[in-house]
Amino acid sequence: MIATSDLTYTYDGSKSKLSFPNLSCKPGEQLLILGDSGSGKTTLLHLLCGLLRADSGEVIVNENPIRSLSDRELDNLRGQELGIVFQQSHFVQSLTVLENLALPNLLSSGGLTSEELESRTHELLGRLNVGHKAHSLTKSLSVGEQQRVSIARALIHKPSVVFADEPTSALDDNSTEAVISLLEEETKRAGASLIVVTHDSRLKSRYSDRIDLNTPAI
Amino acid sequence: MKLFYIARRNLTSKPLQTALSAILLAFGVGMVSLMMISEKQLNDQFERNIKDIDIVLGAKGSPLQLILANVYHIDAPTGNISLREAEEVIKHPTIESGIKLAYGDNYRSFRIVGTEYSYPQHYGVEIASGELWVSPFEVTLGAEVAIKSGLAIGDKFFSSHGLTDESDVHDDLAFTVVGIFAPSGSVLDQLILTGIESVWGVHAGHEDETRSEEEIYNSREITAVLLKKRTPMAILMLPNLLRETNMQVALPAIEINRLNQQFGIGASTLRAIALLIMALSFASIFISVFENMQARRYELALMRTMGGTPGTLYKLLLLEGGLLSLGGVLLGLIISRIGIMVLATAIEDKFKYDISSLELLSSEIYLALGATFVGLLAAAIPAFKTLKLDISKTLSNE
Numbered sequence: 222m223i224a225t226s227d228l229t230y231t232y233d234g235s236k237s238k239l240s241f242p243n244l245s246c247k248p249g250e251q252l253l254i255l256g257d258s259g260s261g262k263t264t265l266l267h268l269l270c271g272l273l274r275a276d277s278g279e280v281i282v283n284e285n286p287i288r289s290l291s292d293r294e295l296d297n298l299r300g301q302e303l304g305i306v307f308q309q310s311h312f313v314q315s316l317t318v319l320e321n322l323a324l325p326n327l328l329s330s331g332g333l334t335s336e337e338l339e340s341r342t343h344e345l346l347g348r349l350n351v352g353h354k355a356h357s358l359t360k361s362l363s364v365g366e367q368q369r370v371s372i373a374r375a376l377i378h379k380p381s382v383v384f385a386d387e388p389t390s391a392l393d394d395n396s397t398e399a400v401i402s403l404l405e406e407e408t409k410r411a412g413a414s415l416i417v418v419t420h421d422s423r424l425k426s427r428y429s430d431r432i433d434l435n436t437p438a439i
Numbered sequence: 440m441k442l443f444y445i446a447r448r449n450l451t452s453k454p455l456q457t458a459l460s461a462i463l464l465a466f467g468v469g470m471v472s473l474m475m476i477s478e479k480q481l482n483d484q485f486e487r488n489i490k491d492i493d494i495v496l497g498a499k500g501s502p503l504q505l506i507l508a509n510v511y512h513i514d515a516p517t518g519n520i521s522l523r524e525a526e527e528v529i530k531h532p533t534i535e536s537g538i539k540l541a542y543g544d545n546y547r548s549f550r551i552v553g554t555e556y557s558y559p560q561h562y563g564v565e566i567a568s569g570e571l572w573v574s575p576f577e578v579t580l581g582a583e584v585a586i587k588s589g590l591a592i593g594d595k596f597f598s599s600h601g602l603t604d605e606s607d608v609h610d611d612l613a614f615t616v617v618g619i620f621a622p623s624g625s626v627l628d629q630l631i632l633t634g635i636e637s638v639w640g641v642h643a644g645h646e647d648e649t650r651s652e653e654e655i656y657n658s659r660e661i662t663a664v665l666l667k668k669r670t671p672m673a674i675l676m677l678p679n680l681l682r683e684t685n686m687q688v689a690l691p692a693i694e695i696n697r698l699n700q701q702f703g704i705g706a707s708t709l710r711a712i713a714l715l716i717m718a719l720s721f722a723s724i725f726i727s728v729f730e731n732m733q734a735r736r737y738e739l740a741l742m743r744t745m746g747g748t749p750g751t752l753y754k755l756l757l758l759e760g761g762l763l764s765l766g767g768v769l770l771g772l773i774i775s776r777i778g779i780m781v782l783a784t785a786i787e788d789k790f791k792y793d794i795s796s797l798e799l800l801s802s803e804i805y806l807a808l809g810a811t812f813v814g815l816l817a818a819a820i821p822a823f824k825t826l827k828l829d830i831s832k833t834l835s836n837e
């Protein structure tokens with residue numbers, strides 16, 4: 222569960238304050254945040270993930286008001302409760318697919334045992350059709366495979382909220398449908414909230430819950 | 440999977456960059472370590488052989504040559520001295536004792552030294568098998584001589600004139616091996632010892648048969664005498680006493696000190712070069728970690744979004760620097776061992792000395808710890824930037 226109230230943010234050296242509409246997304250629900258370049262959607266995403274600290278207002282993740290968390294608590298929260306799929310799939314280049322998937326658990330001292338992690342990794346990779354690439358270095362994967370591994374990484378530690386940052390902006394219609402369906406299916410299966418942040422208006426009709434940042438907040 | 444594993448994988452994924460930094464450090468550490476081992480082993484050899492020898496009496500010439508030839512047996516002697524005059528010096532009130540040496544022949548480049556029983560006793564060398572020489576032309580072999588020449592008790596051999604040349608063989612008089620010394624780590628390991636009479640016997644002509652005992656005694660020569668002083672006055676009095684003779688005295692401690700000073704200039708230059716290489720390697724580690732950090736900014740930011748704390752990322756980069764330094768240091772110690780084996784072969788061929796011990800010195804442990812620490816420090820400075828990494832900005836700029 223994630224919810225915000227009266228979030229504002231001002232960049233260093235900027236005179237204009239960004240204000241964001243309140244949002245709420247319960248477990249299993251999906252929310253679309255739509256906005257053109259410069260509308261502040263990346264800023265909002267970073268505020269939701271705790272990568273930026275808001276000037277005012279609050280973000281609540283599973284009843285944790287993140288403004289009051291220390292840096293360390295915030296790092297832990299990100300590692301245990303949040304999963305992020307980035308626009309371009311980035312990985313630790315020197316590690317294999319399996320090892321990249323083990324990172325969230327290692328870095329956040331996650332609760333999965335090595336047996337649980339192994340079984341979950343194989344289960345996810347198998348379902349996403351990249352099980353045969355488990356021992357490959359990530360740079361050897363195709364763009365589509367990278368996208369799917371990226372989804373697996375965002376879900377591996379059973380987060381309660383999954384963010385997808387521009388997951389379809391570089392994809393054609395067919396690939397867009399495939400990736401979004403996969404994301405929706407996997408987050409639903411995990412019982413997590415899904416928040417998709419994009420400027421891609423093709424996704425508009427797909428979500429009943431949506432926030433359009435192009436419409437100024439009242 | 441642990442941070443250590445990620446650090447190792449990050450290093451091995453850039454083999455050229457990693458190898459360059461590690462090899463630079465390895466050469467620096469290897470050179471310093473090689474100098475430490477060779478200096479230590481040569482000094483040990485020098486000190487072991489100088490044991491309680493205060494003064495060396497021999498023919499006039501270079502005092503250093505006199506010491507090198509008669510204490511260490513790595514140079515040609517300055518000439519011969521009269522046995523009668525030498526014995527007068529041994530009887531001088533300021534002298535406690537003297538060990539006479541007479542030599543000029545070799546067997547397969549091992550010196551055959553005519554001497555007294557007090558010579559092996561002086562170095563505390565024990566008999567491993569057989570016995571000490573008794574009759575003329577009986578010899579007792581140094582431990583290394585026995586191993587390398589293959590001679591065994593009861594074997595006979597002919598000596599060659601000179602100290603290394605085997606062409607002029609005295610094939611009329613054979614030496615017989617009657618004993619073999621136990622290894623002692625002293626110069627005696629490399630020598631063939633016999634009575635002085637044997638050395639005179641090899642070079643004696645038929646004229647001895649017609650001369651009186653006194654004439655024969657007056658004509659006898661030896662190469663040198665290793666003296667132990669009774670009082671410090673010996674050092675002051677003997678040079679005056681010998682002014683009108685063909686003899687001189689030299690003090691091993693002073694001559695070796697002088698030799699060390701001469702070698703010291705070269706050694707200092709080499710040490711400075713090695714330290715410069717080490718400094719370059721630390722700069723290389725600094726640049727390597729810094730460039731890695733710059734190139735992997737997004738990767739590091741990504742790890743922060745997965746719950747990695749700034750401290751965890753700092754530790755990761757520090758581990759990479761530490762592993763790189765440790766790898767370089769270990770490689771350096773291996774290089775120095777290979778170096779000492781090569782050097783030992785050359786020194787053994789030329790001087791018959793064994794400096795092949797590969798034992799790790801305590802000074803090398805300090806060198807290894809110091810180099811690893813400085814390597815870590817070189818990585819710690821650029822890695823410090825990860826503590827201030829702005830994740831949002833880094834991810835947005837990608």
